[in-house]
Amino acid sequence: xxxxxxxxxxxxxxxxxxxxxxxxxxxxxxxxxxxxxxxxxxxxxxxxxxxxxxxxxxxxxxxxxxxxxxxxxxxxxxxxxxxxxxxxxxxxxxxxxxxxxxxxxxxxxxxxxxxxxxxxxxxxxxxxxxxxxxxxxxxxxxxxxxxxxxxxxxxxxxxxxxxxxxxxxxxxxxxxxxxxxxxxxxxxxxxxxxxxxxxxxxxxxxxxxxxxxxxxxxxxxxxxxxxxxxxxxxxxxxxxxxxxxxxxxxxxxxxxxxxxxxxxxxxxxxxxxxxxxxxxxxxxxxxxxxx
Numbered sequence: 001x002x003x004x005x006x007x008x009x010x011x012x013x014x015x016x017x018x019x020x021x022x023x024x025x026x027x028x029x030x031x032x033x034x035x036x037x038x039x040x041x042x043x044x045x046x047x048x049x050x051x052x053x054x055x056x057x058x059x060x061x062x063x064x065x066x067x068x069x070x071x072x073x074x075x076x077x078x079x080x081x082x083x084x085x086x087x088x089x090x091x092x093x094x095x096x097x098x099x100x101x102x103x104x105x106x107x108x109x110x111x112x113x114x115x116x117x118x119x120x121x122x123x124x125x126x127x128x129x130x131x132x133x134x135x136x137x138x139x140x141x142x143x144x145x146x147x148x149x150x151x152x153x154x155x156x157x158x159x160x161x162x163x164x165x166x167x168x169x170x171x172x173x174x175x176x177x178x179x180x181x182x183x184x185x186x187x188x189x190x191x192x193x194x195x196x197x198x199x200x201x202x203x204x205x206x207x208x209x210x211x212x213x214x215x216x217x218x219x220x221x222x223x224x225x226x227x228x229x230x231x232x233x234x235x236x237x238x239x240x241x242x243x244x245x246x247x248x249x250x251x252x253x254x255x256x257x258x259x260x261x262x263x264x265x266x267x268x269x270x271x272x273x274x275x276x277x278x279x280x281x282x283x284x285x286x287x288x289x290x291x
Contacts, residue, residue, distance in 0.1 A: 020086045021181035021214030022051040023072070028081035029239075030067050041067045043239035045081070049231075054208060054215045056225035057233045058275060060282040064240025065218045069184050072216065074099040085181065101129060104180040106171050108187040112159040118145070118170050119155040125178045141177060147210070148173045149203060165196045169203055176211045185217040189224070198256060201227060205254050222275060226267050227254055234274045237282040244274045 030042040042064045049055055057065050070076040072083065077096030084090055091097035112121050122145060123137040132140060146152035149169060159167050168188060175183055189197045205228065208215070219225050225232045226248055234244040248267060250258055258264050 020051055022086055023049050023090070023182065023214070024084040025049075025068070026082050026084075028068070028071065028078045028083060030064065030071065030076070031079045034079070040239040042078075043241060045235075045241055047233060047242055047245070049214060049216070051086075051214055052212045054217065054228060054230045055233060056217045056219055056229035056231070057235060058219060058222055058225050058271070059235030059240065059243075060237050060275070060279040061220070062282065063235045063237050063278065065235060066186055068240065069105070069186055069216060069218055071097065072182070073097070073103055073105050073184055101125065101178050102181040103184060104175040104178060104182070105184040105186060106168075106175055106188050108190050110164075110167055110171060112167055112171060112174075114159050117156050117158055118151070118162070121159070121170060122155075122174045122177055125174065129178075141173075144177050145170075145173055148176070148207060164192065165199055168192075168200060172204065172207055176207065176213070181214060183213045183215045185215065187218055187220065190220070197224070201256070204228060205252075209253060222268060222271055223259060226250075226264060226271070227256070227259060232267075232271055234271055234278070237278045237285065243278065244271070246271060 025045060025047040028042055028045045029040070032039040032041060045064070045068060047055075057068070059065055067076065071078050071091055074091070074097035078091055078093055080093060082089060082092045083097070085102070089095070097103075113124070116124070119138060119141055122141045123132075123134070126132045126137040126140070127134055131137075142152050142155060145155055151166070151169060151173060154162050154166065154170075159170070162170075171188075189200050192200065201224065208228075217225070217228060222232075229248055232246045232248060233242055234246075235241065236243045246267065250263060250267075
């Protein structure tokens with residue numbers, strides 16, 4: 001029997017499973033304007049995240065959730081402590097992390113280039129980093145888009161020609177196609193209506209099953225955090241520390257129907273108490289600061 005010749009063109013099925021992306025946050029602190037107002041955003045913040053773990057971070061506004069994510073992404077530097085990625089130093093006060101393709105951020109307000117087609121947006125990282133030529137990247141991205149929810153049908157359209165929910169789906173594809181070690185999601189569904197949010201939750205769960213990545217998901221929505229994640233981390237009010245880390249022991253695949261189960265409601269009750277306690281502290285502190 002004659003063996004079939006292997007195709008030289010990569011396909012999404014050929015992506016190797018990534019067994020890396022574990023990171024360690026050790027006693028991280030962040031002080032803004034240390035010689036002036038000295039706003040302490042983070043203090044002694046420590047967290048261990050396993051490879052391919054989906055972690056949701058919740059807490060009151062201003063508790064340092066986004067600051068911690070920005071330090072991981074390389075947009076900011078810690079004042080103290082250290083972060084390791086796969087056992088290798090990533091960020092310290094003397095050597096802050098730099099943005100890189102191993103850590104990709106999906107922002108709240110979106111970041112697609114409006115002058116580029118969906119296909120060009122998705123292939124931008126592959127060609128900019130020199131990982132593929134333009135033709136090879138286009139073929140690869142077309143396959144990837146099709147697998148990721150049948151998005152190949154909008155490949156030649158511009159972001160302004162598709163819905164906000166579809167734009168967000170394209171952003172996830174653009175992030176995942178670069179095969180990062182860590183996916184950083186900064187309240188990506190906050191500005192969406194309830195119906196669109198529910199659709200996006202389902203889509204993100206599907207993508208997480210297809211392309212598992214170590215994921216940090218910052219949100220104010222506790223139900224969203226429980227539904228999507230393996231672990232929910234509750235942060236204290238400023239200065240931000242880790243107050244509570246809860247394992248979400250719900251079976252996968254996750255479905256919206258789980259939100260009415262006793263197990264889900266018990267998890268929500270446990271976390272809601274911790275979040276409300278910190279929110280009350282933040283409110284009282286705000287009143288004192290204004291007095």
